[in-house]
Amino acid sequence: MMLSMMISGPRQPGNDIDVYLSPLIEDLRKLWDEGVLVFDGFRKETFQMRAMLFCTINDFPAYGNLSGYSVKGHHACPICEEDTSYIQLKHGRKIAYTRHRRFLKAHHPYRRLKKTFNGSQEHETARIPLTGEQVFQRDEHLNTIFGKTQKKDKSKSCIWKKRSIFFDLPYWFDLDVRHCIDVMHVEKNVCDSVIGTLLNIQGKTEDGLNTRQDLADMGIQSQLHPRSDGKKIYLPPACHILSRKEKISLFQCLHRVKVPQGYSSNIKSLVQFKELKLVGLKSHDCHMLMQQLLVVTIREIFPYKVKLAITRLCFFFNAICSKVLDPVKFDDLENEAVIILCQLEMYFPSAFFDIMVHLIVHLVREIKCCGPVYLCWMYPVERYMKILKGYTKNLHRLEASIIER
Numbered sequence: 001m002m003l004s005m006m007i008s009g010p011r012q013p014g015n016d017i018d019v020y021l022s023p024l025i026e027d028l029r030k031l032w033d034e035g036v037l038v039f040d041g042f043r044k045e046t047f048q049m050r051a052m053l054f055c056t057i058n059d060f061p062a063y064g065n066l067s068g069y070s071v072k073g074h075h076a077c078p079i080c081e082e083d084t085s086y087i088q089l090k091h092g093r094k095i096a097y098t099r100h101r102r103f104l105k106a107h108h109p110y111r112r113l114k115k116t117f118n119g120s121q122e123h124e125t126a127r128i129p130l131t132g133e134q135v136f137q138r139d140e141h142l143n144t145i146f147g148k149t150q151k152k153d154k155s156k157s158c159i160w161k162k163r164s165i166f167f168d169l170p171y172w173f174d175l176d177v178r179h180c181i182d183v184m185h186v187e188k189n190v191c192d193s194v195i196g197t198l199l200n201i202q203g204k205t206e207d208g209l210n211t212r213q214d215l216a217d218m219g220i221q222s223q224l225h226p227r228s229d230g231k232k233i234y235l236p237p238a239c240h241i242l243s244r245k246e247k248i249s250l251f252q253c254l255h256r257v258k259v260p261q262g263y264s265s266n267i268k269s270l271v272q273f274k275e276l277k278l279v280g281l282k283s284h285d286c287h288m289l290m291q292q293l294l295v296v297t298i299r300e301i302f303p304y305k306v307k308l309a310i311t312r313l314c315f316f317f318n319a320i321c322s323k324v325l326d327p328v329k330f331d332d333l334e335n336e337a338v339i340i341l342c343q344l345e346m347y348f349p350s351a352f353f354d355i356m357v358h359l360i361v362h363l364v365r366e367i368k369c370c371g372p373v374y375l376c377w378m379y380p381v382e383r384y385m386k387i388l389k390g391y392t393k394n395l396h397r398l399e400a401s402i403i404e405r
Contacts, residue, residue: 016146017065018165025168028053032170053169055177057376059185060356067179068139068162075159076355078179079362082159083127087350090217091210096350097358100341102126110342117345119219129365132173139163177369181359184283184377187317189356191286194294194310197352200241201277206352207238214350224349239306240348246301247276253297254278264288283382290317309343316340320363321373334364 013020028051030036035050056066064071069078074095077084085099101111101122111122130138139160166172196204209226212235216225227234237243242250251271259267265285270278281289295314298307316336337360345353363373370376391405392398 014065015068015144015162016148018144018162019146021165025165028169052171053166055175055370055376056166056179057182057378057381058179059182059378060359063179063181064161066164066166068142068160068164070159070161071355073159077358077362079129079365080127081130084358087218089210089214089351091213092208092351093210094351094354096353097355098345098350098353099124100338100345100358100361103338103361104342105335110339115220117220117342129362132175132178135178136163136167136173140167177366180370180376181362181366182376182378183321183363183373184287184379184382186356186359186363187290187321188281188283188286189354190313190360191290191294192281193352193354193357194313195278195281195289197240197348198242198298199247199277207241207349209233209235211349211351218350221349238349239303242301244276248273249301250297251276254293257293267293283379287321290314291321292318305343306347309340309347312336312340312343316360320367323372323374325367325372327368330364330368337361337364 031049031051035048037046038049039046058066060071063069063078067078070076071078074086074088075082075084076095077097085097085102087096087098089096099118099122101108101117102124103126104110104122106125110117114120140163142158142160142163144162166178172178192204193206195201197206199205200207212224212226215221224236224238227236251273255268255271255273257267265282265288267285267288270280270285272279291314295311298310302310316333319333341353341357341360344357366376367373388402392401394401
């Protein structure tokens, strides 16, 4: 929990977090190799207790700092690594992570479709995730230079920035999942992208003139290409954007929602009819929208196939966040995640598929290895961080405020 008190912003440790973690790693090595003498209150005797670090739970930027992997750029997915499929959008200046058909079974009919996707059939297969030993071999030769003032050697571009200090633990090589992808942040970012695109909120939507020009350059979704009459540029209406009447209908539904006390925040307070947008969405608000409310509000206002894709996405998050999971259904859930992303590729613009949307593909694999989601997400950590932040009454003396309390 002390890690949550680290200074954020431009002065945050970043890759230098290993310096801060060194004493912790020494303690973890001692707990694994020698153990510590602990008194058993029930048996009234002492015993030698040993412990291990099962995995780390953090958001995606911290994932990169702890693992040593560069989670930005063309190969931002730490599981696909160099096999990450990306498109550098010229006009939108974003990186889109598409081609999720690679994760489908060999003879799935979506693989043969051309016009619906990128204009070609898909014959490649997904990459098998690297083991801990393979990851160690990739970054053991890297020369790590700590310190903010030290100049980094940028002549060699590498997706691995450093050798993680966690590899000093003797069992770290054998873990299938060393750093968990946080479902809470993935769900929130996906919800923000979906809501921003459906409502066409300026600054949050993934649709616009630049996006339409990128579609024209790629030669896909011709019905959405911008058109010009010589004076003005016209953007044809898209099936994934609500009209004003449909937005009002959606907001009226959310405004009338009544839930039991403690079930969620006051959804009515998030709705702004004047600007037709949702304001102040927190992580749990996005969680409730994706799990329950969005499915209800879009029942009558979307074309069937678009509505089906969004509904399946909501049902998928609902399924993986359950406290009781049937291991027999893991393969079906994994296949369902890929089909959902393929269906979203049919109707949503390429700019919609940022790295957070792509990470949906790998969530079920981590559930297989680490257990139910509620044991491996950041809701407990975020709640405790609120308590720690409450200790800070003087923003100019952060440490002194915390120590005083």
